Amino acid sequence: MSTGWNFTDQMGTFRMEAPHRNSHLYFPLANEAGMMSAVTPALHGDIKTGQNTFFSTPVSADDLHNTKSNRNFWIYIEGKGAWSAAGASALQHSELFNKDTEEKVTLRAGFLWHKVIRENERLGVKAEITSFVPANQYRVELMKVAVSNTGAAEIRVTPTAAIPVYARSAESLRDHRNVTSLLHRVYVVKEGIEVQPAMTFDERGHKVNRISYNVYGTDDAGKLPLGAFPVAEEYMGEGGSLEWPETIAANRREFCLPGQEIEGYEAIGALRFDDCRLLPGESKSYIIAMSVTEDRNTDKSGILGFLNMAGFEALLKKTQEYWEEKLGRISFKSSDDKFDGWMKWVSLQPILRRIYGCSFLPHHDYGKGGRGWRDLWQDCLALLLMETDTVRAQLWNNYGGVRLDGTNATIIGKEPGEFIADRNNISRVWSDHGAWPFFTTLLYLNQSGDMDFLFEKQAYFKDRLIARSTGIDEDWTAGYGNRQKCDNGEVYTGTILEHILLQNLTAFFNVGEHNNIRMENADWNDALDMAAQKGETVAFTAFYAGNLLELGKLLKKVREERGRDRIEVAAEIAVLLDTLSQSISYDSPAEKQELLSRYYKTCRHNISGQKVLLDTARVSEDLNTKGRWLSQHIADNELVKTPEGLEWFNGYYDNRGLQVEGVRPEGVRMTLTGQVFPIMMGIASKHQTGSTIKAVDRYLFDRKLGSYRLNNNFNELKLDLGRCFGFAFGHKENGAVFSHMTIMYAFALYRQDFVQEGYQVLKSLYNISTDFDRARIYPGIPEYINERGRGMYHYLTGSASWLMLLMLTEVYGVGGNAGKLYIRPKLKAGQFDGTGTASVKTVFADRTVRLVYRNRQHLDYGEYSVKSITLDGLRLDLDLDPCQAEIDRAAVLKLDRNMEHLIEVELGAKKP
DSSP states (O other): OOOOEEEOSTTSOEEEEOGGGSTTOOEEEEOTTSOEEEEOTTSOSOEEEETTEESSOOOOGGGTTSSTTOOEEEEEETTTEEEETTSOSHHHHHTTTOTTTOOEEEEEEETTEEEEEEEETTTTEEEEEEEEOOSSSOOEEEEEEEEEEOSSSOEEEEEEEEEEEOOBOGGGTTTTHHHHHTTOEEEEETTEEEEOOSEEOOTTOOEEOOOEEEEEEEETTSOOOSEEEEEHHHHHOTTOOSSSOHHHHTTOOOOBOTTOEEESSOEEEEEEOOOEEEOTTOEEEEEEEEEEESOTTSOOHHHHTTSSHHHHHHHHHHHHHHHHHHHTTSEEEOSOHHHHHHHHHHHHHHHHHHHHTTTSSSSOOSOSSSEEHHHHHHHHHHHHHHOHHHHHHHHHHHHTTBOTTSOBOSEEOSSTTOEESOTTSOOOOBTTTTTHHHHHHHHHHHHHOOGGGGGOEEEOBOOSEETTTTEEOTTOOGGGOSBOBBTTSOBOEEEHHHHHHHHHHHHHHOBOTTSSBBOBTOSSSTTOOSOTTTOEEHHHHHHHHHHHHHHHHHHHHHHHHHOOOEEEEEGGGGGGSGGGSOOOOTTOHHHHHHHHHHHHHHTSSOBOOOEEEEEHHHHHHHHHHHHHHHHHHHHHHOEEEOTTOOEEEOOEEOTTSOBOSEEETTEEEOBSHHHHHHHHTTOSOHHHHHHHHHHHHHHTEETTTTEEOSBOOOOSOOTTTOGGGGSOTTBTTBTSEEHHHHHHHHHHHHHTTOHHHHHHHHHHHHHHHSOHHHHOOOSSOEEEEOTTSOEEEESOOTHHHHHHHIIIIIISOEEEETTEEEEOOOOOGGGSOTTSEEEEEEEETTEEEEEEEEOTTOOOTTTEEEEEEEETTEEOOOOOBTTBEEEOHHHHHTSOTTSEEEEEEEEEEOOO
8 A cells, every 4th residue: 555645835845754665765865067976765876977987786666676786875874784874674565564573664855855764663763864966067976874773772873875886888788797897997095985987888989088987985083994895895705785784794804995996897886884882862973975977086075075974964955956956947826736736847847858868767768868959959848948048059059950852960969069870870860750840849839939039050960971861971971070061172151040931841742652651660659660661640740731831920020020021041052942933833742842952962971061042921921822822721621520420630651651540440549649640730610620629539538547548449450650559559659648638739729728628638647647646756747658657757757848838828828929828728617716815936037936817706717817917016007818917028027137027817707
């Protein structure tokens, strides 16, 4: 039985009893300097700074039950034997399900710190272990262990910290595991041990290594360790293990002294401290630092400065304040305190993805580091709302990954301008990649009003792949570099607007036989990866349709409000704006493909570098024409029906060129993705949206799980569509409750004012994510919910960014419109508290704003309208639409950056 976690304050701190009784729980500890850790209630989990610099043994979620990467702290109690403060001994494991001998364990955690309190009544001892990664420039994880005597008699204890040190690349976990241990050079120093392998092992070319992996320690009196047991096999002893090491069980004292060096063995930071006596009620504390430094001879005074009680506590407080300030930029207050606290953890998740990518927590199926193209742009949605001062530069940098054929590098490195074609060196193109940058950039433009960003210049990515990876540029060499050049050898740069146009226009012409955008190697659903020849994605055809229409509106606004009658593009790109010269028939896939082929030939290697000026109004109309055509094409050709009259959208064509969704001999087939984007982009009419909702409720809502599946069961190993159909149904991309698409479905419904229906979708996912006895995760939203209701791939999911966007801009209705602050609440009556109040704190135009809604009559959405708005107590004279209002940006910019400003919105009954 489990009681799960409960919040203990308004800052997201939570408490949980007996956390060790739950498998696969892990908690992130990290900083923006690149230290990335995971820790479980038993202190399992790994520590690393990158794919090639793992401090401890890399682990997957299924490895979390063993001790090969376990941090540990042992005490040997005279007359009683050895006890692990982390619960990681064979004896403690055997007692786990014995109520008479089981230890009492309590977890407390917050942003981003983790404390486990473990008490053994039989032995009369208790340990409190506090772990965190400082929010500073150091790559270090700190751990304080406080050991207390809870018995009635004095005890004598021998303390030993035990931290295994892997000290190499994750690639060596199996391949050359022993060989790479022969490179280890272990130095015993007065503070602990330092492990600096002689080389980095790489058969393509070994290199001298400078990275050092260090374990330091001290006690609360400032006393350093007596020595260390630095060799893992000697520490464990013959026949011993990390769960029951001979060194600890026999209380051996043959440790190495400072100055000794050992070569060629697996290492462990087993630091022996001096014996101590504890009277009843007395405690003794120890601090352990696990760090990764650029060189063993790097000045370590900064890290050693944390190895004292005052320094540890001050740094912990500073780290807590850092995360509270960062995450406090957006906060929600509703009738449900638990939901509000849960959203704080959701707001952390996009930041964690920026730090960890999708690779460095125990669910690490997504490669070896770096940030994926799609993930990066979607994470920027939340970062735009939270860290507006840094996002402009990020967006600009990211556009440098676009190729002239409209595709892009799929991995963005940590350094500006660092791009990689693909994480696994496979030539692949995802059909959806060109859609996300404009969607994210439009949010930035609306939040900031910074239309000048569209006309900033940026380079293009260039490698050997051309024509959407269907060809090879034989003239390209590594010496050419990764930036597109002109015929004169200079690097070509075009405006951000040009990059956006290129991505969306090339997609428009890149169609299959049914005139929808080709699937290529997959779309958003990476597991639809087996339809590259004849597959088509209707879902993202709808997305691109919406983009083209929004681009048309944006250019009209640029012309009318900014006076830009002309826009500049590369001469080669003009052919893609076909209505400006000689229009082709959009009804003909062959004509579209031929035009695209002609364009590709002009940018196979270099381009001319010549620019043309185009009439902004005509470009706008060209985009509108294309967007309208796609929208009508989907409405006319992609609706499917059942004999009962249910109607929805087909989302895909398989590699046989057959429509995927609808009534089939095998049964009805439906995907959630296929419904989300026609609704989100306004292609579906109100009637069609209503009908689609009924179909989704019928075929995709799972009553047992209480939420919506990504697809229903196709009952087929569908090798003509994607690998996901080899997954067991109800897991991952084959019919799991996939949080990402579920949240986008809710967002789409809210966007089209189906608020009640959107709220039910949102609530369903919240309910299952916070039902600990099923989901078995800490606060936050997982990537997906499996068949049994367990939350999977916690923390590192784009779902969090979409949920932040949904809550702020749709539910609470606070956002930007060309730089103006719009207010458009879509709150349900039950979301207001007992006084009829709901509020949100956010940042807009670099000003902190708290917006409070007063719904004194407890009206539901659709029943209330905006009656009045005050700013810092002064009533604003605004044109109030029944459900919305806008505050001019100039008025916002007059506000003091250094204080919080109050906007109060009075809601009242709509006029009959």
